[in-house]
Amino acid sequence: MNPQDTRALIVGITGASGAPYARRLLHVLAAEDVPLHVVASAAARQVYSLEIGRPLEEDLPDQAVLHDERDLAAPVASGSFPARGMVIVPCTMGTLAAVAHGISGNLLHRAADVCLKERRRLVVVPRETPLHRIHLENMLAVTDAGGIVLPAMPGFYHRPHTVDELVDFVVARVLDQFGIAQNLIPPWTGDFSS
Numbered sequence: 001m002n003p004q005d006t007r008a009l010i011v012g013i014t015g016a017s018g019a020p021y022a023r024r025l026l027h028v029l030a031a032e033d034v035p036l037h038v039v040a041s042a043a044a045r046q047v048y049s050l051e052i053g054r055p056l057e058e059d060l061p062d063q064a065v066l067h068d069e070r071d072l073a074a075p076v077a078s079g080s081f082p083a084r085g086m087v088i089v090p091c092t093m094g095t096l097a098a099v100a101h102g103i104s105g106n107l108l109h110r111a112a113d114v115c116l117k118e119r120r121r122l123v124v125v126p127r128e129t130p131l132h133r134i135h136l137e138n139m140l141a142v143t144d145a146g147g148i149v150l151p152a153m154p155g156f157y158h159r160p161h162t163v164d165e166l167v168d169f170v171v172a173r174v175l176d177q178f179g180i181a182q183n184l185i186p187p188w189t190g191d192f193s194s
């Protein structure tokens with residue numbers, strides 16, 4: 001992978017429920033030849049194995065570079081690494097809090113902090129319900145810092161029949177945020193008749 005490739009996307013995976021979102025996003029991006037740097041928390045690896053049925057490291061697209069969350073010397077820890085941005089999918093309330101308060105306690109938090117300071121796109125896909133005031137305030141803080149909060153909230157107006165279609169709805173919204181063309185979910189046409 002060319003280290004100067006500005007198309008690179010950092011994909012943070014945390015220990016929130018929703019590993020299928022991360023899995024689908026990574027495989028769609030790989031099909032689009034997007035260079036991928038994956039930072040997974042320890043909790044993410046546990047929840048991924050539980051929800052997908054195989055370890056994260058055995059399920060990544062070939063081109064994805066997997067970083068340990070403890071590796072604070074990884075390229076993505078520096079603003080000099082020319083990534084196009086980062087998505088944290090799914091994002092726990094703990095990681096949301098760290099990002100909201102600029103606490104770079106691990107590589108995932110640091111990479112997100114770097115995206116904010118470099119004014120690069122940071123998309124956070126939180127998964128928790130219900131939400132208390134601190135969760136909501138942290139989402140506002142991330143928004144105020146320039147990040148985009150994109151909750152894992154699939155719509156139903158495309159009449160999904162499968163879980164995969166619900167997953168695709170959220171993944172499509174993430175791709176839209178990075179200007180990556182997608183045909184997972186057709187755009188709403190305003191036609192109520194179909």
Ligand SMILES: Cc1cc2nc3c(=O)[nH]c(=O)nc-3n(C[C@H](O)[C@H](O)[C@H](O)COP(=O)(O)O)c2cc1C
Pocket residue numbers: 013014015016017041042043044047050091092093094095127128
């Ligand atoms: C099966 C499972 C599902 C979880 N789902 C969520 C969730 O949806 N949202 C959340 O904020 N935390 C969830 N957690 C808790 C986090 O994994 C936990 O707070 C962890 O410390 C988060 O660390 P991380 O942010 O570094 O990944 C879940 C834990 C487990 C074991």
